[in-house]
Amino acid sequence: LNTPPEIYISEQEEEWYKNFIKKYFGEEYGCLLLSQSRAHLNHRWEFDHHLFPHIEKFKHFPVFYYSSFNINSTDWKNKFSNFISFSDLNLSFREQMIIKQKAVFNVGYQAGITDSISGGGSEIITLTNGNLKHNIVRGTKYVFKDGNFKTF
Numbered sequence: 001l002n003t004p005p006e007i008y009i010s011e012q013e014e015e016w017y018k019n020f021i022k023k024y025f026g027e028e029y030g031c032l033l034l035s036q037s038r039a040h041l042n043h044r045w046e047f048d049h050h051l052f053p054h055i056e057k058f059k060h061f062p063v064f065y066y067s068s069f070n071i072n073s074t075d076w077k078n079k080f081s082n083f084i085s086f087s088d089l090n091l092s093f094r095e096q097m098i099i100k101q102k103a104v105f106n107v108g109y110q111a112g113i114t115d116s117i118s119g120g121g122s123e124i125i126t127l128t129n130g131n132l133k134h135n136i137v138r139g140t141k142y143v144f145k146d147g148n149f150k151t152f
Helices: 011-024 052-058 093-102 112-116
Strands: 030-034 062-067 082-085 105-109 123-128 141-144 149-151
Touching: 011 093, 052 105, 093 112
Parallel strands: 030 062, 030 105, 062 082, 105 123, 123 141
Antiparallel strands: 141 149
């Protein structure tokens, strides 16, 4: 049984999306989500580097991103051609979901928002703490803290 989640987009939302994306990047872009709740780690995992080999093919793509830390002070700053922060765009949560669903790829820390848009056809690569249990979405590449990965 293949039941990836999918959000349904109205004609008005589709028109909004076409105008919005044309203004920023055109049709090919990705999304980056680097946020987690561990304040003692500065809201960042030290395992980011395990994602880097998996995103090499996307290095020429621009990205929309959300990060709970300054990516310009990390190795992420050199991984993509251009960055636009979701925080600077004043978008609704739903608008961000539409952008993420239509992205060529979504990369980052495991989070419900990325899992919930996986039915849109994006390639999804997510760093996980390994505690997957029932939080598995088919077609997602899960990269573990030890560098191993698995696609379910």
